[in-house]
Amino acid sequence: MIDRHHLETLRAVERYGSLTAAAEQLHLTQSALSHAMRKLEQRIGAPLWERDGRQLRFTPAGQYLLGLANRILPQFEHAEMLVSQMALGQRGSLRVGMECHPCYQWLLKVVGPYLEQWPDVDVDVKQEFQFGGMGALFSHDIDLLVTPDPLQKPGVHFESVFDYEQVLVVGPEHPLAGEAVVAPEQLRGETLITYPVAVERLDIFTRFFLPAGVTPARHKVIETTDIMLQMVSAGRGVAALPAWLVAEYGRTIELRALRLGEAGIDKQIFLGFRERDAGIDYLDAFVQLAREIRWN
Incomplete structure (x- = not known):
């Protein structure tokens, strides 16, 4: 069975370049990490990486599981953060992805008043998702997508706001x-x-x-x-x-x-969000405020 810690190990190896560095980041010994990954390789019947000098190079199986890790782990981490915030009496966080270079200046007009109205909600703007925002929405890396060119797909709803x-x-x-x-x-x-x-x-x-x-x-x-x-x-x-x-x-x-x-x-500027998130009060409030803000 592939467990979450296997995916975390693959991601850490890809990020830090070696088993030693990955083990340090995950607070494990290198021998424990290596043993766990060898057992996984035996179970699935395929190696996950091979040595290329001092570097580790992912095999096709390793590349596939690494892609899975990069899709799934952010969802786990976001869910844990939200649950922790709820336990502390906080509402949550709103991650906004940008698919438009000049829209950042427009977004600043919305974020300021929004933070005043919703003091228990953190706003994080992720510009690295420019022109790849739909994938970020589906993978739960962001909650709202700012775009002038919405791509209509099942499961995502777009609202024209400006x-x-x-x-x-x-x-x-x-x-x-x-x-x-x-x-x-x-x-x-x-x-x-x-x-x-x-x-x-x-x-x-x-x-x-x-x-x-x-x-x-x-x-x-x-x-x-x-x-x-x-x-x-x-x-x-x-x-x-x-x-x-x-x-x-x-x-x-x-x-x-x-x-x-x-x-x-x-x-027009559109805000896109997952259809199942409709009705979340602080997300709906952001969309409504975006409709009301006008550029002077």
Whole structure:
């Protein structure tokens, strides 16, 4: 039988690189750990790792069980944390995953008032789940997913909480700075700056350039909003961002916002959560507050 301690051992070996280090982290002797894992290998009839010099390399069976450990153990640990909090009279914790680079600034507007209203609930924001949030929801690594592009799947419910417009951002000296609306053809010679996101997930391509059969001259990737907008303000390129975010940064950086096409590009921020979690009071309260908060 595969027990939880077997999975914890596999995870520790993968994290720390050796049986000695894994045993130390798990507060076991190396001989006890090795004996337990040898018994498991005998039981399943397959080795879990092999030596490669001083390193341990997982076999296919070991890789499979390691994947199982990485999916299941966070659920055990989260459940234990929640039960401990309940025993102490606390409500719990809310883990929020981000699947949207600029949504972090929006989320800050919600988290502050929420913490005031729910002092017994801790909020943890996990940005490492950008663009992999559905898996994080199903594996119980997060409780809420913030995304502008919900992927509808059984077991997950999405609520639209914030409407906004995607706009083109240019610097104050850009030739288009005085325009209200921009057409795809006007950007053929431009350097487009985006976050490190696949082109098929970028609205500026899927809803603006590609339908018109146009591509910008260059495509530059920058991870941080601050640097991106400094580059735009300096005339080093253009970007497509939420209008509310441009307005916020426009207080300190000189920028111009243009509508993308006559109809514009309308977007929404969604909060996704597991359907069986509907009715949890502090989760429902976060969704409701997110609907009420508006960007000034």
